[in-house]
Amino acid sequence: MGFDADNELLQDFLVEAGELLEGLNQQLIDLEQSSDDPDLLNSVFRSFHTIKGGAGFLELDPLVEVCHRAEDVFNLLRNGERGMTTHLMDVMLEVLDVLNAQFASLQAGEPPEAAPESLLRALERLRDGEDEAGETAGEASAPEAADEENEPDLMASIEAARERDQAAGESGEQPASDEITDDEFEQLLDKLHGEGQHQGKPAEAAAEKSARAPADSDEISEDEFEQLLDNLHGEGKGPGSPGDKAAAAPAPARAEPPARKPESAPPGAESARAAAPPAKGDGAQSRPAKKPAQPKQELIRVDTSRLDAIMNLVGELVLVRNQLNTLQSREEEGKISKAIANLDMVTSDLQAAVMKTRMQPIKKVFGRFPRVIRDLSRQLGKEVNLVMEGEDTDLDKNLVEALADPLIHLVRNAVDHGIEMPDEREAKGKARAGQVKLSASQEGDHILLSISDDGKGMDPEKLRSKAVEKGLMDEQAAARMTEQECYEVILMPGFSTKDEISDISGRGVGMDVVKTAINKLSGTVDIDSEPNGGTMLRIKVPLTLAILPTLMVVVGGRKFAMPLGNISEIIDFEGRKINVVDGQKSINVRDRAVPIYHLGDWLVSDPLESEAGEADDPQAVLVQVGNQIAGLVVDRVLGQEEVVIKPLGELLHGVPGVAGATITGEGHIAMILDLSGLFRHYARGGRRAA
Amino acid sequence: MDPREAKQLEHAEYDTAGNDEDAPKGPTTQWVSFTIEGETYAVDVLKVQEVLKQVDIAPVPGAPPYILGIINLRGNVVPVLDTRKRMGLPPQSYDESTRIIILDVDEDSVGIVVDSVAEVEEVSDDAIDTAPGASNDEGSRFIQGVVSTGENLLILLDVERLIAREGAAKRSA
Structure with missing residues (x-):
């Protein structure tokens, strides 16, 4: 199977792994806060591992190279064999950037570029541990050996399973992955590892999933995918059999050399404790709560252009309904009015239903912010905590995309212009770390987004004089402005309060562009600020653009x-x-x-x-x-x-x-x-x- | 009628007509000819979606002057170019023979107003000459070539340039 030999599989991989990649972004940032959280470490490890597995399956070697090394490092981390450092995190974020770039190439139909050699070396150094002995290095290479042994076997089994399916008369047009059914997976896994071994897995995977973005699982559910990949690498595990040594470590994909067992037992046992409850109670509870899409639920992937076409047709229907309504009011006959009233209702319902198919959670955009904030605050030497609310708020796909850039700009602004330096904050009696809060909520047929910070806020008087200084208005007009209107000045073209132009924001075009972009979406921006109390921007956009x-x-x-x-x-x-x-x-x-x-x-x-x-x-x-x-x-x-x-x-x-x-x-x-x-x-x- | 059907029909019509004449030598292309200000122009038949009789054109406030406005084409909004203004010709009020040719370029539809539509012509590639004295007047930058048909000249228009946005058109011209 070459690079583009099987496009369906590649597309499936891009979607599945793309979601993992998105999740990784968030997880890595979270890890920096709580670097010893075993669930999180496991989850990151598994994500890299899964991407590696899928990439290996598709022979995307450049991806495998990177993921493999990153996975090794996280293997050490979750075993407590090395600690989280800022340097490590920087390297990992770079890994993520490289993976994202590789994904972009794949999506564009080009073969992915290999990761820079320096990054691979850096990962190897992290794996080998500046302060750790060769013992760990030897251990780390073990899973690799296991991969090589088991991969051909499983690939052959999958191929066989698929052929069986096709022979059974399944439509050849369906995505190839669709043809591997749950049952076959079970069989496959059982065959490879014996009964009951993976029983604990779905629950664990679900627990992990609920901790992350609820992925809209498509043809292959994530559980299946994980199982498949884990088994590709032939590790033996499963919280279902607690007596077993290997099972004591809930982390998958690890073939531990016997020599290491004694040392690894404490961290392993600890993570087992952490992972066990989700496998029993929590997993079952959190699944329906966080992820309404049950694994059994049937999902299909639909090209958005088809949805657009349907939306367009519904639009036409709305117009026809309007026409009928117009005619009816002229006729005043009323014989067909009942039918028209029915049509009216059905059309409205249809409109709402179709609209729902285009909805996406705002999380798609919010998910980028932890990284943005982290990079920015390090660059500026500020300490910033990001709080996000209402990430599950749904809005039209087009809107989600259109809002991404303006929101990123506003968040950057909040960090750059709003939040003060730690020392300055301390002097003012504030916590050293500033807070940027993003929230989204639905209000009627509108979505309200707010970006607020607890930084230095804006001084209306300063804005007033700036406005005159920049020639945006004359003095009298400036003097007449209310405080509210003063804040709005920052949305005017050619306004920038920061005297030196920084790399991050403040080219004096930003806020104007943001406002134009939001207006284009039939939305509004309004600003509230309090000197030393912070600034809040509220964006109101309609639920749909159509x-x-x-x-x-x-x-x-x-x-x-x-x-x-x-x-x-x-x-x-x-x-x-x-x-x-x-x-x-x-x-x-x-x-x-x-x-x-x-x-x-x-x-x-x-x-x-x-x-x-x-x-x-x-x-x-x-x-x-x-x-x-x-x-x-x-x-x-x-x-x-x-x-x-x-x-x-x-x-x-x-x-x-x-x-x-x-x-x-x-x-x-x-x-x-x-x-x-x-x-x-x-x-x-x-x-x-x- | 479905535009595709219409196109096929045009082709079919043409094919029978073509058999009566001497078969042109070499590769040929088909062009829809029309008149503006007494001159005969033509556009590539493959770019023509359909031809409309006079419809209600809604002006768009603030639009560039060469855009007359937009029309409702079965639920789609299609902008209509003022071809005369575009080519620097004097304005003329619409009459019975005025037509709007809907062009389909890069999945975008654009209408152009013409005085009247003539027919579909088959043009041999060999017969296409470059425009005589490619002057720099308004109209010439949209001309792809000319074909002489007896005493008349058939002016082949470059549709992409004709309907390109003003800035873009200048660059490519």
Whole structure:
């Protein structure tokens, strides 16, 4: 089996091992905090081991090389034969980087590059132990020998099993791994190791799994995969038979030379104690709690483009429903209204169901942060603890991807600009280590994300003067800003408070880019800060990007959809007194001057003649953009409508103020407005007028 | 009609028509010809998705001037180019023969407005000449080549350049 000979298997490996790799990221960071946690050490060891096994199976030698050495080092660690050091952790993180790069190559269909020689040497030095004798080195090579002996055997068995399956008439189109059933695994394993030997394993694996990201196990469940790989390497173990010497060490994949048994017994026994409870009680409990996807549950892997296609069709259905609703309200007949009401309900349910298939936990993004924080805090000489909440909050796949970069930027900012140096913190009476907290939660049809730190916070007065200094606004405007508005200044283009430009953040473009990115997702950013108390950024984004609740308005005879999230109220414009303040028209709403803009001036250059004179009942839609409120005058407000967002395509990409288009109930096109983009482009003086 | 079917039909139609004429020598390509401002242009038949009669074009506020707006093509939003403006020709109001040719390039659909659509022409590769006096006026940068058909000139357009974003078009031209 060459590098790309069996693509299905390779893809399966990439998915399975990719998840392990993601988990490793988190685990390694955790290990730095609690380096003697035997469960964690075992788990890391097993992950490397599993990746190695899979890579070996696919003859991906560069991966095997690295994993093998890393595994050896962790074998020593979990046996308590060497301690965790920062250097070791650095090397391991480098291993992870190399593996990630190799994975990226594999995904791109290229053969992975070998790990740098220096890294392999470093791993070997760690394995051999600067302070440890050759005894350990000899021990470490033992599993290798075991691999070589058993691998061909098992491979042959797997092949045989698969052939049996195919002969039994299974569809050849299914992923190859699908064809290895649980039963065959059992048989396979039993054959290799005798009855009952691996019985303790599933529970243990489950316990381990619950400690990590709940992987969406696909064709081959992780248990099976682990078993397969463990057995590839022919270790004998299993908490199920406590009397046995080998079983006393719950760690798999280890063939201990007899000479080492006495020394290794204490750590082995200790880890057995730690691992035993999960195998009995906890494992059973934590599994349904943390991982609702039971192993028995049938899962298939679906190409996201197919889901996109389904989502698109559902979008069409929503539009057809809207059309029917429009027709029905005209007819007023009511004979078909019941059928339409049913269709309405079914469509909504279908929409929700399809949307769910596209949901992914925000953990996909959050998972990167421990590493980001660690690297950053070491680089800056700061001490930072990361707290994460609500990692299981689900949101649309596209959103998860789109949020990754802005969030990373904000987290970097929090560490770079927010958290003080340890000594400075101590002087202020704070704990030496700062805290960055990330949380996610669902609120109605929105997702709330917050990034907060307990650092030095922001000084509104300083921001005020900076804003003037940078020429972002004049002094009067700056003086009029509320504290809240002062914080928003950091979101303006060209603003950066750090005087020297650092490598990490602070190129003066960051926050502006973040804000634009979030706005593009129809989301909002808002900031709160307290000098010396820290800063909190709250991001609110819709659950999905595909379907948007909007307010339909008519301007110059054309329909426009305004995202409902930005709208605070609709007021009659007719008969209101218009004041001109500072050259800006404004009206008084509950004793507050609200600037008004005629949307027609911005959006319509050639009003449709038939409707031009129809603006006899103009209304002002009060919208909130950032922290400012403005009134947009429209000819008519039609009402609320859920619209399906159709992208405008490459040719019209980046048109200011337009987020996309949608097709109305009558089959016409309506532009979906991007209000903050609209203000940025058209209302130059808008900011200071709030 | 499914666009693919439409394309096949065009091919089928063409094949029978082609048999009546002298078989062109060497490899040939098929082009959909149309007129703008009295000139006959053509685009590669494989890039043509379909031809539409006049539809409601919704203007996009803030869009580049050569984009007329977008249309609803069976639930998909398709931008429409103002071909005349793009090629530096004077504007003309639409009439009965005005058509929108929907081009399909890199899985993106784009419409171009033309005065009228003529037919599918088979062009022998040998017959394609480079544009005479590749001047630097607006229209010439979209020209891939010309073919003389008797006294008339068939101007073959480079679809990719025609519908590329302004900046990109300049670079590749």
